[in-house]
Structures are given as C-alpha cells and as structure tokens.
Amino acid sequence: MRARFLKIIILSLAFILLSNCKSTYKTQSFSSKKIPSQPNYELENSWAVLPTKYTNEFKKYASLKPDTLKADVFYVYPTLNTSKKDNRWNVPIDDVEQNKKVLAKAVLYQSSAFAETGKMYVPFYRQAHYRSFVKGYKKEGKEALKLAYSDVKNAFKVYLKKYNNKRPIILVGHSQGTRHAVQLVKDFFDEKPLAKKLIAAYIPGIRVKPNEFKSIKPMYSPNVTGGFVAWNTFKKGNTPKNKNWYNGSVTNNPISWDKKTTTELQQHKGFLYSNGKMYSQALKVQITDGLVWSTNPQFPLRFFMSFLKNYHAGDINLFWLDIKKNSLLRTQNWVDKNIK
Structure with missing residues (x-):
C-alpha cells in the first residue's frame, strides 16, 4: 500500500515539474458550433x-442523520481538465473521465469537508480548460469561462427553485470554481434578499479583494455569518512569479479564522490526504500580504511535498478538519440567530 502511494506522489511530482516547463497547448477556435450541449439541471x-x-x-464523510441538517452546501469544483493534448475549450458533462475526476478528487477531498454541515449539491458543468487562464489563450478562454459560468448559474437557479425550500446556504468553490462562486455571490446574494440566507461563502484559490462585493464582507471571526472567507496557500517563504498579484487580497487564517497572523502545530485540526487519512497538528501557517504561508506538513510522505512551492491544490485539503469544524460553528450560529 505504501509503495502504491509513493508511486502516486512521484508521478504527481513529475507532472508538476513538467507542467512548469515552457510548453504550448493544443487548441482550436472557440465556436458556438463546437460547444457541448447545454445541461438540463432538472435531470439528476x-x-x-x-x-x-x-x-x-x-x-464515509457525510452526516449519519442527513434529515437533521439545517443547511445546504452548493459546491463548484476547480479546474480538472489540464491536458495539453485536449484542444476542447469546454468539457461536456457526460465526459466519463472528467466526471471520474470530479467525484474521486474534488468532491471526495474538498466538498466532503462540508458533508456533515449541510446537504450537498454539486452540479456537473461544462468546465473551461486550464489554458483559459494561460497567457496567449485568454481571449477565447474568456468565452470558455463565460460558458462554464452559464451552467453554474443555471444549476443554481434550479437548485433554488427545486431543492432549497428557503434553507440557509453555504457556498463553496475552489480555483475556477471560486471564480464562478464569486459571480454567484454577485448575481444572487450581493445587495439582494437572498443574502439573509447566506451562512458563508468559502472561496479560496483565487485573488478576492476586500471590496469584491458591495454588501457581502470578509469575515475575521470564526462564528460570524453572512460574509465570505478566502485565501491562497504557498509553502512558507515562497511567492508567485508575479509577486504583487495577491497583494491586498483577502487572506483569512484557515486555522484560527481570526486576525492572528501565525498559528502553532497544536492548533491545526486536520489535513486530509489522498490516502484517506487525517493528519492533525501537521502544519503551522503565517499570514502575509495576500498569502497563507504553510510549513511543509508533518506526515509520512512529507519529503515529496517538500519539492512543492505552491500549495494551491491543497487550499482545502490542508485545512480539511479546520474548515469542517468552522462550517459547523457558523451554521449553528446562523441557526441560533434565525430559527426559533
């Protein structure tokens, strides 16, 4: 078993190193004639x-008593189509390989942090390819991202009409998913009646400015509701190539959930690794201007993770149990204030 996970880590490391090399993506023009069919979210x-x-x-991560859950969780998964050989701009929602990734990676190791907090809703959507964010592809990438968001928006409309029943909502996204979740906040919550039903928006993995929304504000206390939290994780001492990109962005402490700029090992509740094991008291963080700096997590395979500088993929996994407990706390606080 250990050998298998070592192999996975080595292959993952090789992929990361190769992906940092200068290379190009196969592509094609963006055309309405080539886009996948629009999903019907009335269908399961x-x-x-x-x-x-x-x-x-x-x-395994969900509540044993789902009917007792007081909240809903609407989750938008991150970019999973990164292949340099795939020239499609958007992935159809019946793509078998993509859907396996959605369920076995993003859903299982990200949205699961909220599975004891609320009933989970995760739409498949015609996700934009990773190159949509890469210099030289952004013109057509903009169209691909616009198409992807149209699905997320339509899914959320159906969710509100068919499933929500006026229940409070936790909105969650990561990376591309956060980009779409940010727009959902603007379209459905910001200065709108539905804001009263917002427990929190957990939107890590992209730059989010403090004034991103008009009425939905950053939250710097662990039990506050009605706002959003955001962060971007790098290995301690490392910064993105564009050092100023994240400056001034909202950077919540995903362990203490307050304005503390450092934490100790014993404060860290739990890192969910891809072997399904939880590692507590595994890391410390330092909050810098726009970034969460994390120490290399203390767990059996930490040597391989030591090569990474950008912990973007672990924005949720690294703080899985911290996020779970915080979402439970915020939900209970919302319920205590609003349900009598």
Missing part, C-alpha cells in the same frame, strides 16, 4: 452530487 444525471446521490466513498 446533470448533478455530480445531490442529497439523494452520494457515492459510497463520499458517504
């Missing part, structure tokens, strides 16, 4: 996860 098969549609693996 357009959803990766519904409260009645949990995989057996996901059920």
